Amino acid sequence: MTAFITACVAAGIALFGEMNVSRVKGRLSDMGGTPWEGFGQSEKYRTELKNMYEQLCILGVCELANMDENGKYTGNKYVQSDLLYYFDFNEYRYKKTGEGIVPYSDIFDYYVSYTVPEEMADEVLTDDETTAEEERVERTVTHFVTNISEDIINDKMTEQERINALTSNKYGYIMRSGDVISSKYVSSGVMDNYSYQVAEKNGKLRNVNESYPDNYLPLGGWYSDNYGRHVFSFCNDSPIKFYEYPENTEEGFTARREWVDIESNTAEGSGIYYSTLPICDMPDYKATAGDTEGLTVFVAPRDGYFMDMMRDYDELFDEWYNTRKITVSCGILALVLIAYLIAGAVVRGLAGEHESSFADKLPFELYIGAWLLILLGTAVIGHMYWGMVYSADERAEETAYWYLTYGAIFAVMTGIAVHSIIHGIKLISLRKFGSSFLLPKLMGKLSERYRSTTLYETRRNRPAGSGLMWRSVRSLGAFLAAVLMLPSSLYGNKDALQIAAVVICVAASVYFIYSQIRAVFLARDLTKLDRRITALNRNTPFEVEISPLSELSRPSDMLKNISDTVSDAVEEQIKSERMKIELVANVSHDLKTPLTSIISYIDLLKKTELDDEAMGYVQILDKKSQKLKGIVADVFSLAKATSGIDVNMEELDFVRLFNQSLADADDKIKGSGRTLKINVTEDTAPVMGDGNKLYRVLQNIIDNALKYSLEGSRIFLELKSDGGNIVFTAKNISSYPIDFTADEITERFVRGDKSRTDGGSGLGLSIAKSFTEACGGGFEIELDGDMFKAIMTMPIINKEKNEEKETIE
Secondary structure: OHHHHHHHHHHHHHHHHHHHHHHHHHHHHHOOOOOOOOHHHOHHHHHHHHHHHHHHHHHHHHOHHHEOOOOOEOOOHHHHHHHHHHHHHOOOOEEEEOOEEEEOOOOEEEEEEEEOOHHHHOOOOOOOOOOHHHHHHHOOOEEEEEOOOOOOOOOOOOHHHHHHHHHHHOOOOEEEEOOEEEEOOOOOOOEEEEEEEEEOOOOOEEEEEEEEEOOOOOOOEEEEEOOOEEEEEOOOOOOEEEEOOOOOOHHHHHHOOOEEEEEEEOOOOOOEEEEEEEHHHOOOOOEEEOOOOOEEEEEEEOOOHHHHHHHHHHHHHHHHHHHHHHHHHHHHHHHHHHHHHHHHHHHHHHHOOOOOOHHHHOOHHHHHHHHHHHHHHHHHHHHHHHHHHOOOOOOOHHHHHHHHHHHHHHHHHHHHHHHHHHHHHHHHHOOOOHHHOOHHHHHHHHHHHHHOOHHHHHHHHOOHHHHHHHHHHHHHHHHHHHHHHHHHHHHOOOOHHHHHHHHHHHHHHHHHHHHHHHHHHHHHHHHHHHHHHHHHHHOOOOOOOOOOOOOOHHHHHHHHHHHHHHHHHHHHHHHHHHHHHHHHHHHHHHHHHHHHHHHHHHHHHHHOOOOHHHHHHHHHHHHHHHHHHHHHHHHHHHHHHHOOOOOOOEEEEHHHHHHHHHHHOHHHHHHHOOEEEEEEOOOOOEEEEOHHHHHHHHHHHHHHHHHHEOOOOEEEEEEEEEOOEEEEEEEEEEOOOOOOOHHHHOOOOOOOOOOOOOOOOOOHHHHHHHHHHHOOOEEEEEEEOOEEEEEEEEEEOOHHHHHHHHHHO
8 A cells, every 4th residue: 555655645746846947948948049059049039039120110111110200100100000900919028108109028128219210301592691401401300219228328419429329339130220130249150041022123022032140130122012011021021011901991901902803805805814913913012112222120138138048058058957857757666566566466466465445346448548637637727738838937836736636636536547547457357357347238238128129129120221211311421521621610600600501510420420430330141141052052050140130140040040940850861861761771672582482482392393374483483583583682782882982992993994884895795786875085084982883883874774764765875074074975866755754763762664563663764863973973864855964973083183192292
């Protein structure tokens, strides 16, 4: 517990210290430089210097140049109004007195004056002995504004005396006198550029690119035009425009246009087109260069300014360094203790030494919510902190109080976070992490209640395609609504319409995202459904279930029911076939014993001397018993082949087996009166099968053709290769009308000529089909009129591929 509390307190102190460090670092950054690189070279100081120079230059040519002898402004009032607006807009500090506008600066000592040209001061002569030239010199008037002490300069001094006093009392100054910049600073040698426009004598504008040392200032300039615009360029990034006419007048509207649409005829004279020109390129445009000859601007840092900066910097740097040491130490201590607590939790979990507590009864969602609150609180603290950093007084007691409050809050949040991690490790080690969540249990109960409602049954029984179609339509509508409302929500007038647009846009976007997430889950369920169909096709088990809330739940259940029904039917069919096979096999086996006895007694009777009539009966009995013996043997063989037993697979040459079958049937062929046409295209055809079974198949096919073909007709036997199979085909013309189908003739105990009472048992072709399929081949019958065709197919063994496979293995 001690380590836990210490870690929380250390984390709070670390945050408190880091906030103070950031605040001090921001103050150091605001100073714009360091003692080593010089505050005068900092970007902040350079910006302040340019802003001060800009204010003074514009004030001189716009305000001081338009004053009469009594210091009263006689210029355009709208230009003066724009001047004050510009100062306010840029937050330049000034005060308006009876003597005019006086800028305020706590960084610079300044002096700005404007000497009215002699021609403007010319008045009626009162002294007949004074020449006109002497009168103009005597009547020259200079107006100035300064924040420098009257002990240095005052209105009793001449302009030149004031300039001499300024340059002798100040060292680090920059002064503009007319169109000349001077300074006691040594040029830095690094040149900077300033671009602006000036008016030519012909009334047109010319671009000027002025180069100057970056520790000096550019001259700049200004001009006015016949549209009533006054354009100033004194260090400012873009030209500053003041207007002689108010904006709500036609002249003011015209002056404030930067581009003008020009109506012109097309080259063919068939219509009118419009072109756009800058206002300065208009034919009637005329600019007049602004006078800066009488302008004097003096700017110098205030006495002790850099020394004060140095002292403040040292104090802040010491505060930053000491606070940083404490912050780093507490941060490291907090991390070490937190790692120690987590490691201890892991060790106790591995050892199974966790003790039960009240926290075990709390759902883990509370800890997740606590983490979210921690993240939210961190963001709020950061936002409020930076707001305080940029406030007016960062060193106020209120700021320190809030920093302490934030540190305490962060200590509590650290405690909650560490406890949640330790509790999570405990749950994982006890294998109770999953069961600690309340939301899945609650969702499960709600899902059960929902599945018991009529709404669920209605939606579940609805065709899946219909639901998917309407959801796609709604998703597309939400997307279009979001797209259409986006411009209004971003660029509206912050009225009720914009609020409604924002709400609609957000709601539509949320629904569109929701529908896309549902589409992802639907794709997953479709994959499951496809796998279930594949499993059903392959007759393999498939245990993955689709959620009852999915649109595909009903089709999945229906498919599962079909699969179960088919499986039960197939199993029942297999069971029935097996029982039939066992019955036939048992009956055949039971018939063998009495049939053997019957045949034995008939053999004894044949050896006994009987009269001719009795011997004839014995011959009939012998013939029928032998036929019955063959039927029983065929039935028994068929039963064993169908059940998959008594099949000895081996490699054999099908061509050689065919030739042997023909040789063995030679006597039957000669005695049948039929002509055989034999076509064998292969020399050898290795296959896998039971030699005795395949021999019986060939024998049955040949016997069937000899027995049931038309008297004197020809029988065609063909053996050829087709792809990867060896195909044996027997064709003959039936001696009787064919009134059966190909499937019927291969069934057991079915004969083509039902009128005949002698001959086969109706098992020949059935045995041929069963034996062929048991050996991995195929057997089929094709009928075309009275044409009877038996086709036997066996796969050929590819020895080259087998040898290559063995080599690779």
